[in-house]
Amino acid sequence: VSCQSAGSGDEPTTQDDGVLAALGPRLAEAGVPAVIAMQGNLTMQTAAEFMPVFFSELRRDGQVDRAMSVARGAVRERPDWWMPVLFMRLRSGRIGYKPGFGDEREGLRKWPALLRNIEAGRCTPIVGPGASEWLLGSRREIAARWAADFGYPMDPNGNESLPQVAQYLAVDQDVMFMRDELDRQIIGEVVRRYGEWLPPALAAASPDELVSAAAALAQSQAGMAIFHTLARLPLPIYVTTNPGNLLSNALREVEVTVNGQHRCKEPVVEVCRWNDSLATLPSIFEEDRDYRPSVERPLVFHLFGRLDEPESLVVTEDDFFDYLIGVTSNNDLIPIVVRNALVNSALLFLGFGLDDWDFRVLFRSIINRQGSRRRNNYAHVAAQIDPEAGRIQEPEGARRYLETYFDKEADISIFWGGVADFTAELAKRLKLGLDGTS
Structure with missing residues (x-):
């Protein structure tokens, strides 16, 4: 998971001139199967609510796109709910198998x-x-x-x-x-x-x-x-x-x-x-x-x-x-x-x-x-x-x-x-x- 450094959340822009925002797609292009990146500053509160839900859902079936959707739904009332974005190379959306x-x-x-x-x-x-x-x-x-x-x-x-x-x-x-x-x-x-x-x-x-x-x-x-x-x-x-x-x-x-x-x-x-x-x-x-x-x-x-x-x-x-x-x-x-x-x-x-x-x-x-x-x-x-x-x-x-x-x-x-x-x-x-x- 690639996460941009969390900020206050009041100001969605960053001080890196978009460098970190470009990191997610570059990681995916380099071969990382799934990358969660941030489109801007993410508040600690939103991260604290988003991450546990995401990983809990991911453990269920390895379906990263479904886990992402559920986690974003869990923070939909937050002003920065749209910050997490998924870059993925997997057509199936799954990153693992059930033994x-x-x-x-x-x-x-x-x-x-x-x-x-x-x-x-x-x-x-x-x-x-x-x-x-x-x-x-x-x-x-x-x-x-x-x-x-x-x-x-x-x-x-x-x-x-x-x-x-x-x-x-x-x-x-x-x-x-x-x-x-x-x-x-x-x-x-x-x-x-x-x-x-x-x-x-x-x-x-x-x-x-x-x-x-x-x-x-x-x-x-x-x-x-x-x-x-x-x-x-x-x-x-x-x-x-x-x-x-x-x-x-x-x-x-x-x-x-x-x-x-x-x-x-x-x-x-x-x-x-x-x-x-x-x-x-x-x-x-x-x-x-x-x-x-x-x-x-x-x-x-x-x-x-x-x-x-x-x-x-x-x-x-x-x-x-x-x-x-x-x-x-x-x-x-x-x-x-x-x-x-x-x-x-x-x-x-x-x-x-x-x-x-x-x-x-x-x-x-x-x-x-x-x-x-x-x-x-x-x-x-x-x-x-x-x-x-x-x-x-x-x-x-x-x-x-x-x-x-x-x-x-x-x-x-x-x-x-x-x-x-x-x-x-x-x-x-x-x-x-x-x-x-x-």
């Missing part, structure tokens, strides 16, 4: 199939970076900082694309510098959020160690509830593009009963060997050829690398191209049990942005796999893949387009909302309380 499936009736139909597949162990969660933004910050934030700090000179629309900005940094400096900066960004985010509670002994800890320590402090927070809910699911395989160990740590905290004895799950962590430097990494499938992923010993497969293996991280544009070329030309880069799960189970996408490189590369590599016909036997869900109103000119149109695209490509139902929204609803429907009781 849920695009077609609520279809959503209600899809839940039973998804739950049955989970209970039968026929579901494969694919966890994206959005699931850990509460701790590590978003990739867009990292990209924007780098673009500002290192003078990213290319298309300004790419300032929030981490692969593009990381590519520039790797070329302008070198790859090791880019990786060092990524470590610094992760450490900085964790310290900013949890630094005052972390023990001094962790001052020189690696990013992976720091993330684990911070996650241990955040056990009761909504962010970790995402991973706790996923870890309690009776599933043998998890696929993740998160570089940290939040998921595997959460799995280790879940008790299961094996032959009448209680013990914690023992996740096996693997990383995709998408480049030659990773060929010598040890693998459970070479060390224990009898290993088969199970609920007791689930496989956590990191598609785009791990923090403790910097060479495995897929960050730059070149990394994504090389990764896609590698996994499409050499099936063995992804273990056969994971390949089978991607084409012969219900897929549950969590924490991706539809226009992000990681999701686009991941999605195409899955869709193009052999045996995809078997995937038609399952109900798939893409949760919290939500176009942001602040970045999309027409969210409703984007929503319709994306629903059509994913229905056509892979019969995927989209749940619009946050990762926490979906996992909370999932836990509720599975009758899994967040304390682990049924």
Whole structure:
């Protein structure tokens, strides 16, 4: 909301020669989806009456034009009621979504199939970076900082694309510098959020160690509830593009009963060997050829690398191209049990942005796999893949387009909302309380 400084209200003109009055349309022109500006001085009394009504109405359905109309009606007896004006780029007038499936009736139909597949162990969660933004910050934030700090000179629309900005940094400096900066960004985010509670002994800890320590402090927070809910699911395989160990740590905290004895799950962590430097990494499938992923010993497969293996991280544009070329030309880069799960189970996408490189590369590599016909036997869900109103000119149109695209490509139902929204609803429907009781 852009508000001109409030005045006495007796004099509607301003002392800025119209500069501030022009700010609203310029913000809208620059891409801000909705701007409330003032055409002149607004009294504090009018602002005090207008703003609560506006935001109260906006929270109801995200319909900014309707909220504006109701709020202006609430101050119609004021002499400066006409001062607030709305500049908007949204054809629908809506700046957000109510969490849920695009077609609520279809959503209600899809839940039973998804739950049955989970209970039968026929579901494969694919966890994206959005699931850990509460701790590590978003990739867009990292990209924007780098673009500002290192003078990213290319298309300004790419300032929030981490692969593009990381590519520039790797070329302008070198790859090791880019990786060092990524470590610094992760450490900085964790310290900013949890630094005052972390023990001094962790001052020189690696990013992976720091993330684990911070996650241990955040056990009761909504962010970790995402991973706790996923870890309690009776599933043998998890696929993740998160570089940290939040998921595997959460799995280790879940008790299961094996032959009448209680013990914690023992996740096996693997990383995709998408480049030659990773060929010598040890693998459970070479060390224990009898290993088969199970609920007791689930496989956590990191598609785009791990923090403790910097060479495995897929960050730059070149990394994504090389990764896609590698996994499409050499099936063995992804273990056969994971390949089978991607084409012969219900897929549950969590924490991706539809226009992000990681999701686009991941999605195409899955869709193009052999045996995809078997995937038609399952109900798939893409949760919290939500176009942001602040970045999309027409969210409703984007929503319709994306629903059509994913229905056509892979019969995927989209749940619009946050990762926490979906996992909370999932836990509720599975009758899994967040304390682990049924």
